[in-house]
Amino acid sequence: MAKLNAYNPDPAILKLGDAFYDPVAAADFPQAILRFRNDRAAAEVGLGQLDDDGWLRHFARFEPLPGNLPQPLALRYHGHQFRVYNPEIGDGRGFSFAQMRRGDGALLELGTKGSGQTPYSRFGDGRLTLKGGVREVLATEMLEALGVRTSRSFSLVETGEALQRNDEPSPTRSAVLVRMSRSHIRIGTFQRLAYFGDAENMRRLVDWCLAELFCAEPEEDPVAQFFGLVVEGTARLAASYMVAGFVHGVLNTDNINVTGESFDYGPWRFAPTFEPGFTAAYFDHAGLYAFARQPDAILWNCAQLAVSLRVISEAPPLIERLERFEALYRQAYSAPLLRRLxxxxxxxxxxxxxxxxxxxxxxxxxxxxxxxxxxxxxxxxxxxxxxxxxxxxxxxxxxxxxxxxxxxxxxxxxxxxxxxxxxxxxxxxxxxxxxxxxxxxxxxxxxxxxxxxxxxxxx
Structure with a gap:
């Protein structure tokens, strides 16, 4: 039985200021058919008491939750996509909808996938296929059970639109997904600030992450402190992927959360056998994100964060912490392995x-x-x-x-x-x-x- 907690709204992202996001509106969907609600997760943040009508108002029509964000926010970020830098991305079919404190004080965020177009949609329709939503629910449930730190699928609602896609039979059914995680601040969030040479906002973001995401008192070198926490969390994530036999498929810098949580599931797979070259994405022709290459891919992404942080930090303290990745990965491997055994x-x-x-x-x-x-x-x-x-x-x-x-x-x-x-x-x-x-x-x-x-x- 999930522990029931009080609803404790805390839209802490507003402390960052509007240089980090754009207010947006959700799409007006023709239907709202509830297909999955994660009552276990909802109980942790005081939302388990919602009836289905109230659930759909908030997680299909996106009526603001009491005391929370007054309107959704599309986050700004850049990223390396298959090692190619792309400054033209951001929340293109999702947004941050609400934040609240769990009973232990942890900040949790509800974000969406398939909720409509934003300033970063480019040529996309901002929608999610129902199949994609089903796959994400299955992935997150399996990973959570295997002990991987992951976003959790909170809600899946079918929305009644017929979508055209090139990689599956079309037209196909549509959905909007809500996921719960500690944050949606990515390595790519820092890359965007570095791209613009925005030292002031990068310092603000480092301080915010330490206070709100890691609940850490700042040390003498808060930038190195923050980077060390990211390296530790992502090394632990890499180890847990390998024990779970999981292949994320698209470990781009915009898909690596600074809290070390796995999220954003597209062409994921679980490997049936131990095959180092096993890939999840049909378009990963070079096997960049193959099963056994995932720790190296995550380490490479951490290196890109270090490059970005050079805007506000000297290199030696960042290099020192980056070089700890392999040792941290080894240390992190035993716990999930022994748990599974x-x-x-x-x-x-x-x-x-x-x-x-x-x-x-x-x-x-x-x-x-x-x-x-x-x-x-x-x-x-x-x-x-x-x-x-x-x-x-x-x-x-x-x-x-x-x-x-x-x-x-x-x-x-x-x-x-x-x-x-x-x-x-x-x-x-x-x-x-x-x-x-x-x-x-x-x-x-x-x-x-x-x-x-x-x-x-x-x-």
Whole structure:
């Protein structure tokens, strides 16, 4: 049961000033059919009590929430897209809609996808396909269950428009998605300020991020402090992607949140087996964002943030923190790996030996990733795993299983996965017969897996 919190609005983004955003209006959609509401997330920010009519007023018609932003704000940013700098982007089909404090004081933001055109839409229609919305809900639910820090799909509403798209059968159904995250401040937000040489607003943004996003008291060098926190968070994100077998697909600088949360899911995939070159985006011909290249891609993005921060900082303190990325990545790897295996926390080197042994066996055998983690939960491999897995068995012996082990009912069934064929089957039921039962059944199954992994949480 989700903990019920009071609604505590805090539109903190307004403290930054209008150099960071443009007021916009949401599209007037012909329909508003509620397809998904995340009551678990809503309860955390005091919105779980909304009935469906109230929900649609706020998250389909975008009537302002009490005491919150008086109108939506499209954020300004630039970004490297597949390593090519693009100063012509920004929130082109989304906006920041509301901010509120969670019970622990954390600032959470509701942002949209598919809510209509903005000054940054260029030639786009500002809309989202229903299939894209369904895919994002499935991605975020799966990642949350696997322990990845991610935005959370808060609401999905079908909007009754027929959209034309080049990469899927058209016309296709439309939707508007609301997602909840700590922030939508990207590396690309800083790149835009550097592009214009705007030192004053960059200092303002660094101070705002430290205070509002990290709840940190400024140190002697707040710029280096901020950058170090970004490097730490993104290194942790990279490690969790690898443990989850997740490929984001488009790790551009405008898709990297400074809080280290994963967000903005387009051509994502979960890898069926350990294949370093596995890609998610059909247009990633060079494999820039392939599965095993994701840590390097995220590190490269951090380097671009360092370049931007040079407007207000000397290079040495930034370089010093950037060079910590690899060590932080190694440190961050053990916790999600052991959580997924149902093992107690061990030392970093033992965790890294286990990681290397698992990777080698998975690569050699091409064993299904989800099957392996399901079977190995609790620290013992079944007899069906051949001699290629002996080093994994030895490495597992360095850890103790968590107390509850495989006691959760989830382990009496089959492993929960989210491979592309399953996604397409779920969408086909919706597309052909408006049958949402496989979609809701899958979310229930994902949450059962998350509960099982949580009962085996490392100590």
């Amino acid at each position: 149902g093992l107690r926390t061990g030392n970093e080197e033992a965790g890294w030996r286990l990681k290397d042994a698992i990777d080698a066996a998975l690569l050699a055998t091409q064993w299904p990733l989800d099957r392996f983690f399901f079977d190995a939960f609790g620290g013992a491999l079944p007899a069906g795993y051949g001699p290629e897995w002996n080093e994994v068995r030895v490495a597992l012996e360095e850890f103790d299983p968590v107390p509850h082990g495989r006691g959760h009912a989830y382990f009496a069934g089959e492993p929960c996965s989210m491979l592309i064929d399953e996604v397409e089957t779920i969408w086909s039921a919706i597309d052909r017969g408006d049958d949402w039962s496989p979609f809701h059944a899958k979310i229930a199954a994902i949450r059962r897996m998350g509960e099982a992994l949580e009962t085996g949480k490392v100590e």
